Amino acid sequence: MNRHRAALRMGALATIIAATMTACGGSGGAGGGPAEGEGLVIDGETIADAALVDAAMAEGTVVVYTSVTEQRARAVLDAFQEDSGLAYELVRLAGGALSQRVLSEQAAGQLGADVVQQSDYSLAIAEKDAGVFAPYCPPDKDKLPQQSIDAECTFWPAQDGVHVIIYNTELVSTADSPKSWDDVLDPRWTGKFNMPYIGTGGSTWARDLMLRKDKGVEYWRELAAQNPVLTASSSTTLESVVRGESPVGNAVTGAALEAINQGAPIAMNFPTDGAAAYSTWTGLAAEAAHPNAAKVLLNWMASKAGQTATVEEGGDYSVRDDVAPPEANGEALPTRAEAKLVYPETFPEYVTERKTYQAEWLEIFDYQA
Structure with missing residues (x-):
C-alpha cells in the first residue's frame, strides 16, 4: 500500500470530497533529499545535478499554484519533498479562480508562484500570452507527449485525468452498469445519471467536446432528453453517487x-466509445522567486520517479509510456491505449469554439449557470 492510500484510509470521505473544491494554502516542511554537494539521483536517473540542487537548497522552498485538488496535490508534493529535501508552499484554487489570481498578480508584477499548474488548456494559453511562463525544458522532455509541447517548453502536461462512468455498487451491478456513453441513453437511467455541467472547467468542456465531435450535436440532445442530474462541481456529483x-x-x-481506495461503494467503467482525457499544464513562472527549486520540482515531475508518484500518490495517469497506470483496490486500471483515451485539448475547437458550443449546450440542457 503506498503512502497516499494509507493516509486516505485514516480520513473521512467527506473531507476528501470537500477538498476538491476548496481554495487552499499552506506549506510542507522539508524532508530528506541528497547530501550537500550531491545531485538528486533516483533509481539511477539524474533529476538535478549538484549545482542545481545546491542552488535550490539555498532558496529552500518552492511555491506552487495549482488547480489539482488539494489532497492529491499535497500527496504528490509530499513525495517530492521526501525525495528532494525541499519544502513547498501550495496555493490551490479551481481553474477559473486560479487563472484570475495568476493573471491579476502577473499584471501587478507580484506573481507569487514559482510553478503554475492549470488543468484548463485555454486558461493556460491565456496565462502564456500574459507572460506568466518562462520557457524551461526538463531533462526528460523526450519522454513526454511531443504533440503537446512547444519547442521552448513554455508549459507541458505533467499528468492526465480521465473521464469515467461511475456507479454505486450497492445499487447497480457490474453487469447492469453503463459501459459506454451510448449506454447512458438507456431509458433505465432517465433522471438517474449525475454529471457536472459543461462549464465546470476545462475537463468537462473536454468531455462534452469529445462527445459532440464523435457523436454529433444530436447526442447532446439525446442525453439532455434523459433528464440527467446536473451539478456545478465534480465533487458534488461524486458525493451524490457515493x-x-x-x-x-x-x-x-x-x-x-x-x-x-478508502472503501466507498463505487466502481468505474472506462467508456468503450472513448474516454476523454485532460492534462495538467505545468510550467516555470517567469518571475519565480525560487527558480532553482522550481526547476528541481519540474525535473522531478517529468522524471520516472515523479510520474510514478503522480500515479501512486495522486491517482492520475502518467504522461509517460514507461510508467504503469493507477490502481483501484490493488488492481491496475487500463493503460492509456487500452482505455481508448481521447485528448480533446488537441482539437482546434477546444479553443476556437468554446463559447459557441458551451452556449449551445446550456440551451440544449436548459441549464442556468
Whole structure:
C-alpha cells in the first residue's frame, strides 16, 4: 500500500470530497533529499545535478499554484519533498479562480508562484500570452507527449485525468452498469445519471467536446432528453453517487480512486466509445522567486520517479509510456491505449469554439449557470 492510500484510509470521505473544491494554502516542511554537494539521483536517473540542487537548497522552498485538488496535490508534493529535501508552499484554487489570481498578480508584477499548474488548456494559453511562463525544458522532455509541447517548453502536461462512468455498487451491478456513453441513453437511467455541467472547467468542456465531435450535436440532445442530474462541481456529483442519491454518474479518475481506495461503494467503467482525457499544464513562472527549486520540482515531475508518484500518490495517469497506470483496490486500471483515451485539448475547437458550443449546450440542457 503506498503512502497516499494509507493516509486516505485514516480520513473521512467527506473531507476528501470537500477538498476538491476548496481554495487552499499552506506549506510542507522539508524532508530528506541528497547530501550537500550531491545531485538528486533516483533509481539511477539524474533529476538535478549538484549545482542545481545546491542552488535550490539555498532558496529552500518552492511555491506552487495549482488547480489539482488539494489532497492529491499535497500527496504528490509530499513525495517530492521526501525525495528532494525541499519544502513547498501550495496555493490551490479551481481553474477559473486560479487563472484570475495568476493573471491579476502577473499584471501587478507580484506573481507569487514559482510553478503554475492549470488543468484548463485555454486558461493556460491565456496565462502564456500574459507572460506568466518562462520557457524551461526538463531533462526528460523526450519522454513526454511531443504533440503537446512547444519547442521552448513554455508549459507541458505533467499528468492526465480521465473521464469515467461511475456507479454505486450497492445499487447497480457490474453487469447492469453503463459501459459506454451510448449506454447512458438507456431509458433505465432517465433522471438517474449525475454529471457536472459543461462549464465546470476545462475537463468537462473536454468531455462534452469529445462527445459532440464523435457523436454529433444530436447526442447532446439525446442525453439532455434523459433528464440527467446536473451539478456545478465534480465533487458534488461524486458525493451524490457515493451516497446513493444517484446510482450512476460521471467522474474523473483521480477523485474516484480516492473514494474507491478508502472503501466507498463505487466502481468505474472506462467508456468503450472513448474516454476523454485532460492534462495538467505545468510550467516555470517567469518571475519565480525560487527558480532553482522550481526547476528541481519540474525535473522531478517529468522524471520516472515523479510520474510514478503522480500515479501512486495522486491517482492520475502518467504522461509517460514507461510508467504503469493507477490502481483501484490493488488492481491496475487500463493503460492509456487500452482505455481508448481521447485528448480533446488537441482539437482546434477546444479553443476556437468554446463559447459557441458551451452556449449551445446550456440551451440544449436548459441549464442556468
